[in-house]
Amino acid sequence: MDEVRRELERCTRCGKCRAVCPTFLVTRRETDVARGRIALFESILRGEAAATDRAGEILMGCYRCARCMDVCPSGVRVDMIVQAARELLARRRGLGPAARLVFRGILPRRRLYDRMIALARVAQAVLPSRSAQPVRHLPLIYGGRRSVPRLARRPALRTLPEIIKGKGEIKISLFLGCMLNYVYPEIAASIMRVLDMHGVDIILPKTQVCCGTPVLASGDAAAARALARRNAAALEADKVDAVVFGCASCALTVARDYPRLLDRPGALPDKVFDITEFIDRFLGYSNLPIDETVTYHDPCHLRWGRGVTGPPREVLRRSSDYVEMERAGDCCGLGGSFSLTHYDVSCALGEAKVESIRSSGAAVVATACPGCILQLQDQLARAGLGVPVVHAVQVYEMSYLRGRAGHEYVPFDSRARSGRSSRF
Amino acid sequence: MVHYARAARFPMKEKDLVRLCRGIVGKEHATDALEDRICHGCDATREQALPDLVVRPGCAEEVGAILSLANERRVPVYPRGAGSGLTGGALPLRGGILLDTSRLNRIISIDPADSTAVVEAGVVLGEFQAAVERRGLFYPPDPASSDFCTIGGNLAECAGGLHCVKYGVTRDYVLSAEAVLPCGDIIHTGSGTLKSVVGYDIGRLLIGSEGTLCVFTRATLRLIPLPECVRTMLASFRTVADGVRAAVRIASGPVLPRTLEIMDELTIRCIRAYKPFGLPAGAAAVLLAESDGPPAAAAAGIARMAEACRAEGAIEVETPSDKAEADLLWEVRRAASPALYSLSPRKINEDVCVPRSRLPSLFEGVAGIAARGGIAVACFGHAGDGNIHVNALYDAADPDERSRAERGIEEVFRLVLDLGGSISGEHGIGTAKARFLSWEVGGREIALMRAIKRLLDPNDILNPGKIFPDEPRISADERGSSRILP
Ligand SMILES: Cc1cc2nc3c(=O)[nH]c(=O)nc-3n(C[C@H](O)[C@H](O)[C@H](O)COP(=O)(O)OP(=O)(O)OC[C@H]3O[C@@H](n4cnc5c(N)ncnc54)[C@H](O)[C@@H]3O)c2cc1C
Ligand code: SF4
Ligand code: SF4
Numbered sequence: 001m002d003e004v005r006r007e008l009e010r011c012t013r014c015g016k017c018r019a020v021c022p023t024f025l026v027t028r029r030e031t032d033v034a035r036g037r038i039a040l041f042e043s044i045l046r047g048e049a050a051a052t053d054r055a056g057e058i059l060m061g062c063y064r065c066a067r068c069m070d071v072c073p074s075g076v077r078v079d080m081i082v083q084a085a086r087e088l089l090a091r092r093r094g095l096g097p098a099a100r101l102v103f104r105g106i107l108p109r110r111r112l113y114d115r116m117i118a119l120a121r122v123a124q125a126v127l128p129s130r131s132a133q134p135v136r137h138l139p140l141i142y143g144g145r146r147s148v149p150r151l152a153r154r155p156a157l158r159t160l161p162e163i164i165k166g167k168g169e170i171k172i173s174l175f176l177g178c179m180l181n182y183v184y185p186e187i188a189a190s191i192m193r194v195l196d197m198h199g200v201d202i203i204l205p206k207t208q209v210c211c212g213t214p215v216l217a218s219g220d221a222a223a224a225r226a227l228a229r230r231n232a233a234a235l236e237a238d239k240v241d242a243v244v245f246g247c248a249s250c251a252l253t254v255a256r257d258y259p260r261l262l263d264r265p266g267a268l269p270d271k272v273f274d275i276t277e278f279i280d281r282f283l284g285y286s287n288l289p290i291d292e293t294v295t296y297h298d299p300c301h302l303r304w305g306r307g308v309t310g311p312p313r314e315v316l317r318r319s320s321d322y323v324e325m326e327r328a329g330d331c332c333g334l335g336g337s338f339s340l341t342h343y344d345v346s347c348a349l350g351e352a353k354v355e356s357i358r359s360s361g362a363a364v365v366a367t368a369c370p371g372c373i374l375q376l377q378d379q380l381a382r383a384g385l386g387v388p389v390v391h392a393v394q395v396y397e398m399s400y401l402r403g404r405a406g407h408e409y410v411p412f413d414s415r416a417r418s419g420r421s422s423r424f
Numbered sequence: 425m426v427h428y429a430r431a432a433r434f435p436m437k438e439k440d441l442v443r444l445c446r447g448i449v450g451k452e453h454a455t456d457a458l459e460d461r462i463c464h465g466c467d468a469t470r471e472q473a474l475p476d477l478v479v480r481p482g483c484a485e486e487v488g489a490i491l492s493l494a495n496e497r498r499v500p501v502y503p504r505g506a507g508s509g510l511t512g513g514a515l516p517l518r519g520g521i522l523l524d525t526s527r528l529n530r531i532i533s534i535d536p537a538d539s540t541a542v543v544e545a546g547v548v549l550g551e552f553q554a555a556v557e558r559r560g561l562f563y564p565p566d567p568a569s570s571d572f573c574t575i576g577g578n579l580a581e582c583a584g585g586l587h588c589v590k591y592g593v594t595r596d597y598v599l600s601a602e603a604v605l606p607c608g609d610i611i612h613t614g615s616g617t618l619k620s621v622v623g624y625d626i627g628r629l630l631i632g633s634e635g636t637l638c639v640f641t642r643a644t645l646r647l648i649p650l651p652e653c654v655r656t657m658l659a660s661f662r663t664v665a666d667g668v669r670a671a672v673r674i675a676s677g678p679v680l681p682r683t684l685e686i687m688d689e690l691t692i693r694c695i696r697a698y699k700p701f702g703l704p705a706g707a708a709a710v711l712l713a714e715s716d717g718p719p720a721a722a723a724a725g726i727a728r729m730a731e732a733c734r735a736e737g738a739i740e741v742e743t744p745s746d747k748a749e750a751d752l753l754w755e756v757r758r759a760a761s762p763a764l765y766s767l768s769p770r771k772i773n774e775d776v777c778v779p780r781s782r783l784p785s786l787f788e789g790v791a792g793i794a795a796r797g798g799i800a801v802a803c804f805g806h807a808g809d810g811n812i813h814v815n816a817l818y819d820a821a822d823p824d825e826r827s828r829a830e831r832g833i834e835e836v837f838r839l840v841l842d843l844g845g846s847i848s849g850e851h852g853i854g855t856a857k858a859r860f861l862s863w864e865v866g867g868r869e870i871a872l873m874r875a876i877k878r879l880l881d882p883n884d885i886l887n888p889g890k891i892f893p894d895e896p897r898i899s900a901d902e903r904g905s906s907r908i909l910p
Contacts, residue, residue, distance in 0.1 A: 009820075010765075011470075012468065012470055012765070013466045013467065013468050013469070013470045013507070014468045014508065014569075015467075015468055015506050015507050015508040015569070015572050015573075016508075016569070016571065016572055018506055018548075018572040019548075019550065019571035019572040028526040028527065028529065028546075029463075029480075029524075029526070030460075030463045030464050030507070030524070030526075031459070031460055031463045035463075035466070035507075036463030036464070037463075039462055039463055039465070039466050039472065040459055040462050040463055043462045043472075048462070049458055049459060049462055052458075052459065054457050054458075054459040054460070055459050058459055058463070071571075073761050073762040073765060074762065074765045074766075075762070075765075075766070
């Protein structure tokens with residue numbers, strides 16, 4: 001807490017965060033920007049304000065996108081402050097019973113979680129779909145106010161192999177996260193194929209669980225710690241050179257929050273690689289660019305959270321006819337947590353993003369986070385713009401296959417969602 | 425410092441004020457929720473005060489209705505733009521209504537034929553600049569806060585910035601303004617034409633009045649053609665005196681620079697520690713200058729400035745023709761503020777202004793004050809207009825250091841006035857400098873200013889407690905509220 005107080009003290013209230021904060025730029029209210037959130041949290045700590053519903057709304061409204069931290073002249077760790085604020089609120093106000101059950105009872109248990117998702121899938125087939133904002137973090141589906149994305153028939157962790165032996169040069173473990181596991185298993189498979197094509201030794205620990213991002217966002221540090229311990233044990237069971245992620249949010253949580261949760265710096269966080277970082281750094285480029293124009297959207301958690309902007313672009317530049325879109329670093333609008341911030345904020349940001357995509361003229365939009373993929377698909381569909389949304393690794397895979405003789409190039413549109421290869 | 429010790433609460437009989445305000449601006453745009461009031465109670469001074477209500481009007485008529493209601497009830501009203509002010513102008517010191525202009529954010533028109541634009545007061549300066557530049561036009565006032573401060577706040581503070589040396593300050597670009605007086609009446613100043621001498625120049629009186637005379641709701645602004653080309657120069661000097669002399673030489677012509685910034689030794693040391701940048705070893709002063717116009721003229725201008733620097737003994741002069749390289753040079757200047765913060769999280773930041781020719785005496789005098797008082801003082805800023813940011817750094821945990829810094833700043837003010845200067849070039853008086861007002865402004869002039877304030881705002885409801893020290897407070901009973909907090 002001392003560290004948090006020091007961070008609070010460093011905010012000079014200059015207001016510069018107003019220039020970039022995505023929630024502020026939509027609502028233009030001081031309650032929806034880092035400065036206001038910090039001022040409120042300070043007042044709560046001083047005992048001048050209480051942990052009320054309104055305080056919850058204001059402090060939960062932050063996307064923790066870290067955009068403000070990029071411009072802050074004093075380098076205030078807003079993400080740390082907001083996290084501390086949420087933990088304080090959770091302690092003072094308690095979590096709802098549903099949240100407690102999910103965070104503490106279900107998430108740490110892989111099979112139970114699988115079954116719950118399977119049930120949700122049945123419900124999805126029976127009940128008409130509601131038009132509400134999709135959840136970014138699957139474990140928050142109990143919240144009830146958001147629509148659930150279409151769940152895959154079988155989770156990736158059930159279908160993909162646990163170990164693939166490679167050339168014995170470089171060994172990684174792969175972390176999927178809820179979205180790749182339950183919603184986009186085809187992306188998980190694509191990551192595995194790409195690594196396999198290059199002879200990387202792969203371990204996909206089957207005991208991995210939710211990374212804990214949504215749990216942290218709700219302020220339940222104890223439950224997040226339990227998940228972090230399980231994942232650390234799963235990912236560090238074998239000596240690996242890197243831990244590879246396909247989800248920017250999971251990677252950020254492991255890199256940023258695990259040292260504190262596990263109460264030790266180093267090791268695991270230092271090995272975090274986004275799949276595009278990994279390709280760019282280790283796999284060379286023996287591919288042949290595909291002919292389609294592809295543009296790229298920066299996931300906040302990758303660009304502003306971890307400062308990664310070059311590798312995904314380099315991968316796409318080498319794999320396709322790449323075009324940069326305007327304001328690629330602007331948030332797509334799919335806030336992380338329960339979204340007490342309103343659906344209109346999300347849509348306003350989403351619409352701006354759709355405009356950037358439209359005016360880039362690209363045939364395909366790629367990104368590096370399943371949450372963004374979900375939001376972009378939702379927003380593009382609402383706008384009636386038929387631009388497919390893919391993960392950058394999928395573009396790379398295609399270009400790689402194209403680089404090999406005898407492989408026919410199948411364009412994105414005709415590739416069904418179940419593009420899971422029969423290789424595994 | 426916190427201006428409230430406990431959460432303020434409206435006495436029941438004032439409770440209907442929220443309802444009435446909601447009736448004017450709509451339910452979702454007026455609130456008395458404590459959390460919202462806290463968020464709106466600060467500005468860049470880092471002080472915190474607590475309003476009773478936050479109201480976000482959407483047009484001039486709503487502002488008028490709010491002010492006339494407040495005037496009737498004797499409730500203070502504080503205009504607030506982006507809250508980026510550095511002197512406490514937007515702090516709701518005595519409770520009352522915090523009037524947030526963020527919803528007045530439309531650019532009404534940009535007219536290339538007349539080179540004018542009409543904007544609402546809550547428009548963010550940087551968004552406006554980008555919009556006019558897309559049409560090949562230029563709005564020069566450019567405070568370092570341009571990405572987030574509002575045009576209304578610029579009018580209220582008569583904001584300056586980097587381009588003033590050549591292009592002047594905000595006041596030079598306001599052709600006409602729509603403003604709401606404390607009684608609620610809406611007035612229009614000037615005519616919107618480039619020239620007009622019909623009656624008193626009320627606009628000039630209101631601009632720089634720090635939200636104490638009116639609430640601006642709209643302005644017609646003058647635009648000029650966007651210079652075709654900008655060239656940049658960075659020159660390093662062995663002593664501050666060399667750098668300052670070079671600045672004076674450049675600014676006195678024959679080519680007026682578009683910007684002319686100086687950084688002193690301590691500033692450079694902080695910047696180095698923050699990020700290396702490759703500034704030459706032994707540099708005790710750096711000048712950053714720009715010249716603009718058609719490409720040949722800009723290049724000739726920058727060559728003249730480089731010559732002036734060499735004549736004053738510069739150890740290194742860079743004049744990149746490449747835009748990316750020029751941007752790199754600007755990064756040095758942009759790093760000044762964050763660099764000082766990383767060295768010392770607390771500083772007293774003053775923006776004094778002296779006639780340019782007196783700059784050498786100012787730097788010399790400040791160095792003496794710093795040495796005698798045992799304080800770290802970093803100076804940087806707009807050398808071209810003699811407007812220097814004097815930053816006295818101190819450790820918040822050390823009360824002695826803080827009071828030494830405060831005494832040092834007072835000495836700096838005396839020095840500045842002796843040199844025929846002004847204690848605030850662009851940040852205004854607000855609350856932070858109110859007690860120094862009479863150091864610079866004579867008794868008769870202050871009396872005249874107060875008379876003007878009383879004429880326009882007899883009940884002292886608009887931004888009370890700003891500019892003038894110990895303005896008699898409206899007592900709690902008089903206002904029918906017990907909500908004046910320590
Ligand atoms: C990092 C940083 C750099 C800065 N650099 C510069 C600089 O280079 N040059 C410079 O001149 N200033 C600078 N400033 C100071 C500040 O940004 C300017 O004074 C700016 O004009 C304030 O605008 P605002 O919208 O934030 O106003 P606020 O801070 O909200 O208000 C400032 C004053 O204006 C009044 N006001 C606001 N809106 C209205 C309105 N519509 N009608 C009537 N009164 C109103 C308020 O009551 C208050 O008294 C800087 C500030 C920061 C934090
Ligand atoms: S930019 Fe940083 S210092 Fe400035 S108000 Fe925002 S968080 Fe505080
Ligand atoms: S983390 Fe993102 S949403 Fe939160 S205050 Fe910073 S910029 Fe705004």
